[in-house]
Amino acid sequence: MTVAQRGAPLFVTFEGIDGSGKSTQAKLLAERLRRDGAQVVHTREPGGSSGAEEIRTLLLTGDPERWSAETEILLFTAARRDHMEKTVLPALAAGQTVISDRFADSTRVYQGATRGDLRPMVDQLHRLMIGREPDLTFIIDMDPETALRRGLARKSGEDRFEDFGLGFQETLRHGFLSLARDFSDRCVVIDGNRPPEAVASEVAAHYEARA
Numbered sequence: 001m002t003v004a005q006r007g008a009p010l011f012v013t014f015e016g017i018d019g020s021g022k023s024t025q026a027k028l029l030a031e032r033l034r035r036d037g038a039q040v041v042h043t044r045e046p047g048g049s050s051g052a053e054e055i056r057t058l059l060l061t062g063d064p065e066r067w068s069a070e071t072e073i074l075l076f077t078a079a080r081r082d083h084m085e086k087t088v089l090p091a092l093a094a095g096q097t098v099i100s101d102r103f104a105d106s107t108r109v110y111q112g113a114t115r116g117d118l119r120p121m122v123d124q125l126h127r128l129m130i131g132r133e134p135d136l137t138f139i140i141d142m143d144p145e146t147a148l149r150r151g152l153a154r155k156s157g158e159d160r161f162e163d164f165g166l167g168f169q170e171t172l173r174h175g176f177l178s179l180a181r182d183f184s185d186r187c188v189v190i191d192g193n194r195p196p197e198a199v200a201s202e203v204a205a206h207y208e209a210r211a
Helices: 022-035 050-060 069-093 104-110 119-129 144-153 166-182 196-210
Strands: 011-015 040-044 097-101 136-141 187-191
Touching (some): 011 022, 022 040, 022 196, 050 069, 069 097, 069 119, 104 119, 104 166, 136 166, 136 196, 187 196
Parallel strands (some): 011 097, 011 136, 136 187
């Protein structure tokens, strides 16, 4: 029996610091499931819908100090709400598996844990405006220095958070590991300091055990 023939579709998210390889792993899992015959929506945050993509540009470009942490939380929540309404919930209702490159956990860590004591605000907005957690979250854990070099080398133009430097990335890593402990029922920490194929194999094994 293939993964595509098993239970209800899952809402799967990939998290991790910038340059950790989470985007590659989200893509590889989506491709693997499609080869198995599953209907898969591969999406991302911020973004994944027309309105959310416009907000993405505001958030990920420009000066590192462009927005206060409070403003960032509101912008990310607005983008996430549009993403849920236009992409995630309709896909799940149609029986499609949704794989998202980032979701609310990124806001919990980036704004809630690293830019002031704002985690309660993040959680309150999430309860009021989103009200949904992923079924399964992969946290790709990687050495921050290596990940930062990789992220900056992409020269994507969306490197506002990388510009905060190595100390910020190290704080993010600890934030994601702490979050994995808080949400151990759905979070799986994967060692990203390996070739992408080895990481993808472990991701697939965990997915199949949950599907």
